[in-house]
Amino acid sequence: MSVVAKSWLIVHRGEAPLVVSLPHTGTEIPPEIEARLVSPWLARKDADWWVDKLYDFAGDLGATVIRTAISRTVIDVNRDPSGASLYPGQTTTELCPTTTFDGEPLYRDGQAPDDAEIARRRAAFFDPYHAALTAEIVRLRQSHDRVVLYEAHSIRSLVPRLFDGPLPQFNLGTNSGGSCDAALTASVEAACDASSLSRVTNGRFKGGWTTRHYGQPSEGVHAIQMELACRGYMDDPVKTPTPDAWPAPYRPDQAAPMRAVLNDVLSACIAFARDPA
Template sequence: MPHTHPWLDITRGNAPLILSIPHAGTDIPDDIAPTLADPWLARKDADWHVSALYAFAADLGATIIRTRLSRTVIDVNRPPDGASLYPGQATTDLCPLTSFDGEPLYRPGQEPDAAELARRRALYHTPYHAALVTEIARLREQHPRVVLYDCHSIRSRVPRLFDGDLPHFNIGTNSGASCAPALQAAVERACDVTQFSRVSNGRFKGGYITRHYGQPANGVHGVQMELACRGYLAEPAWPLDATNWPPAFDPTYAAPMVSALTRILTICRDWALEGDRT
């Protein structure tokens, strides 16, 4: 799809399946980099190697939308007004000021002000969502229902955000509001026959993308999948630093997770295709 945003990658397919990859990017624009406290810290909380993990999705006919930008630049999975998705719980903002572990991301006095927030919103947040709107509309013209699958991962242990080890599969459907119950149940069954643990609508119920676009009554079914990194990466022991994080992507280590995700996405696609026949 032609566009003028070098940081935005769009792969078009014709199956009723869209993958959104909002947090796997690591690029930081030259005008923002000098304001940051540390380049490694600014990339620490990326959804590492998620694009490689889901590389098979294009062969399923999926449309894939991803940003190359670090979530430190702007988090396209947050509401444009910056409202908290998890009131009362620790979370990160539209333009995060701290890492998941509470470390300051910016040099003192260099944090983005209101004007800078507005600039980044216009440059990066708005185009990402315009792409989602365009691709949803295109596929809804072809299919009665479309699955929007939002791809995420996070370290297995982040004490500031949750207790203990996160389950491998964390399905978020905004407590059942963003997709049909039958689709959620099908994804849960696909997870439960694997070697991996699973929870639905636990600590992660779906971000802005899932909650905003998941409108089952309008034929758009949103599912967020948050993966604990240990399911596909050899996570190092603490402390984390630039010498051990992130681990390299090892296709052999990741193979069981890739197999499970292939089955999950195939089920999502085929469930949506059933709508073509009804």
């Protein structure tokens, strides 16, 4: 496996027909942006904590792993770059978020980014991330008839502003079946359902912009999103988290059952992509 890295963008290249995207594990915020924020802790609160550690076996399967170290508060590389909502009529966050998942303001009064700054952030971070994703998909398609793009995410189990009640532990998103072949969905569902952990498909999370944009089954690119409930691998707060308790540490013993399922999930993705049918 080769590694291509710049200060904030890391690509671990594999040869299996699987690309794992980690768009929200970053916590880096340029100083000139952090100075305008209400709280550095609030700005990092909604990171997909420890997901890169949770999937650190992916390279051993031959997957290509792409990760940004930049915080989603700077720019969310899984949002529509036009600014259009992915979930019309439902609460969500913007391309450059101005509130946390819990509705707390991220910026001091008058300090939120304007359109010109959003465009600069897009050019600096969003566009290079997706250029890297595109390049790796194109590279792998040269040697594989099918490639799976797997979007790896996590979120607290309870976020009342975004959804009612606790999330299942595995939340699959396929843009209501449009971003991948039904056989891939079924094989991932089977891997999840073989465990004692809960699962839903196309529930509150149907896949972000990346899943919807790249998922072109007729072109040999099948995209699926996995949103994990954090309680599968760390202590998950039952109330709005506080700085003294969040993020909770990664717990290897707690994570072991979920990691075993995720290993089966990624293996199922590779098997699907290699199936000549």
